[in-house]
Amino acid sequence: MKIASWNVNSLRVRLPQVLDWLQSHPVDILCLQETKLVDDEFPAAAVEEAGYHVVYAGQKTYNGVAILSTQEAADVVTDLPSMDDPQRRVLGATIGKLRVLNVYIPNGQSVDSEKYRYKMDWLQRLQDYVAQQLRLYPQFILLGDFNIAPEEADVHDPELWAGKVLFSDAERQAFRRLIALGLHDTFRKFSQPENTFSWWDYRAAAFRRKLGLRIDHILCSTALYEQCVTSTIDQDPRKWERPSDHAPAVAEFASSSDIAPRIPQAGEES
């Protein structure tokens, strides 16, 4: 069972790349962030033609999340409890025996901004919700664009980024509090190539210069962590023409009995 997360920075622009990537990386579940589409404009038919069910929560211009899955999603939620927020950043669903929470955590802009205070408040509410979800669902996955690089190894230049948004102490502590609830960072279960990042600024040729951060994460409950056999970041799509500024993260779990096999598409090896 493979599950992936990808901030696509406009699904209108990136849909062909998403479909191409799925052809070569046939995951069971793909969580998207920053679709930037209202629900009426979501390309549901194209996604379904590719063999996936899909649920989504979008808005105009900003944010927007979606979950593509081979098995149909149930019990969909689109908000954190106690939060009446027009920003579409949350999509929770049950897929097979798995409870999935796809998040686009606020960016925070800069540590002295109102957006940063919104981010920290958002993280507190997320923590409360995740604590509750972990009690309800032994097989729980929290994944998405966290806009937090948790450790020094996740930052190309930790000294440069010290105290800055995406790597501030308060954000990193909030990330550690999520982990302390009983989650695990699947990426760090395995030895990884140095300087593996998931996001590179479009400006200043950051990707070519390997000036990135690892801010997209796949976290899971202990029961799933034991079953996790790979967790990687596929940096290839960042090399493509007109790419997203994020690369997809992919985790694989050994137990797959509760996940229906994906239907092979025309022209594809079965």
Next chain:
DNA sequence: ATGGTGGCGCGGCCA
């Protein structure tokens, strides 16, 4: 160098 690029949508916000 307080910039740079990209998406949305057509001026300025957001990342």
